[in-house]
Every structure is written in structure tokens, then in C-alpha cells.
Amino acid sequence: MSTTHTGxxxxxxxxxxxxxxxxxxxxxxxxxxxxxxxxGQLPFTGGELPLTGKVGQGDGLVDPETAxxxxxxxxxxxxxxxxxxxxxxxxxxxxxxxxxxxxxDPAFTGQPAVANGASELLGQxxxxxxxxxxxxxxxxxxxxxxxxEVEITVRVRS
Numbered sequence: 001m002s003t004t005h006t007g008x009x010x011x012x013x014x015x016x017x018x019x020x021x022x023x024x025x026x027x028x029x030x031x032x033x034x035x036x037x038x039x040g041q042l043p044f045t046g047g048e049l050p051l052t053g054k055v056g057q058g059d060g061l062v063d064p065e066t067a068x069x070x071x072x073x074x075x076x077x078x079x080x081x082x083x084x085x086x087x088x089x090x091x092x093x094x095x096x097x098x099x100x101x102x103x104x105d106p107a108f109t110g111q112p113a114v115a116n117g118a119s120e121l122l123g124q125x126x127x128x129x130x131x132x133x134x135x136x137x138x139x140x141x142x143x144x145x146x147x148x149e150v151e152i153t154v155r156v157r158s
Contacts, residue, residue, distance in 0.1 A: 005089045009125050016080040016089060020044040023143055028081035034158050036092075038081045040101065040149040042142070043073035052145035055114060056105030062147040065112050071100055071117035074150035078118075079125065086156040094155045095122050095132040101149040104138035111136040118150045 002008050009016065019028045022043065030039045042049060053060070055067040062070075075098070083089040100115035102108075115136035122130035132152075142149050 003127075004117055005092060005126050005129070008127065009089065012124055014076065014125070015096075016083060017044075017077060018079045019084055020047070020077055020082050029085035029123075031085045031156070034093075034155050035096065036082045036085045036154050036156055038078045038152050040143075040151045041074045041077040041081060042144065042146040042149055043070040043079060045073060049146055051143055053147055054103050054105045054108075055110075056108035056111050058105070061105055061108075064108075064114055067102065067114045068117035071114055071148045071150055073120040074100075074148055075118035075121045075152070076125075078150050078152045079122070082152060082156075084152045086154065091156050092126065092129065092154045093157060094129045095126060095152055096155055097153040098122065098132050098134040099151045100134065100136045101139050101142055102136065103140070103142045103145070103147050108138065109137045114148065122152070 026039050053062050055062045071157050102111045
């Protein structure tokens, strides 16, 4: 397997998507010194949210495994935003912090397992540089009724 981030991404059969357009008054990512902070990224695919609603078990809820997959998509969108501010994917030296928000049914407590989708994707694409600190937070609702949202902070080459 390739040792570059771009090579690993291609070997996984993935491409960085176009950075989703902000849904309000903010920018997708900001570079400050050797850090890039992304805004929260939703799991847009082709400009659309594939699912909406709360995560949990039961009728009318997004099941946790599907939500885990959606966090991977949101993390890929966050990588695209970070790479745009960093000067490319291969300019990312390390993921410092990941925050995953999960729109949760009140009875749902599996936010860490849902957040694993983001962590796993970052590890697959970035190798050891994808290891990070993380928070998984259950919330009542997210923008556009998205089930998940992911933000990342990465360290980049100066």
C-alpha cells in the first residue's frame, strides 16, 4: 500500500469530494499557523444528505451502523475541507482532534461506536497520522436534521 495519504485514498477506491458549500455564514476550514480547524461537516454525498433523523434503535430512527457509515462520509468531507486549507491532502501531518456529534434518540447511548466510522476512515486514509483525540457527543438535533456531524483539527506542514 502507498505511503502517501493520496496514494492510500486511491488504494481505498476513494476520492476527496468537492468541499460542501457552507449552509450558513462560515467557511469550511481555517488555517492558523500549523493547524487547520474545520467547521462541522455533514455527510453530504453529491450535494445531498442521504438520510435525516435521530440515531437509535427502532422504527423511524437511523440505525447505529448506518450512522457509523455516515460519520465516515462526514469525515471524508472534513478531510477535503482541511486539505483545501492545507495545500493538499499530503500536507496533513497529523489529525489532532476529532469531534463527532450524533443526533440521538433520548434512549441512545452508543455515540462512541457511531463516531468510530470517522476514526476508522481517518486511520485508513492517513495511517498513523490519522490517530487522534476524540469526543463523541449526543445532541438533540443537527443542521438540516442530519444524523451526524464531524469536525477535525489537523496539523499541517509549515
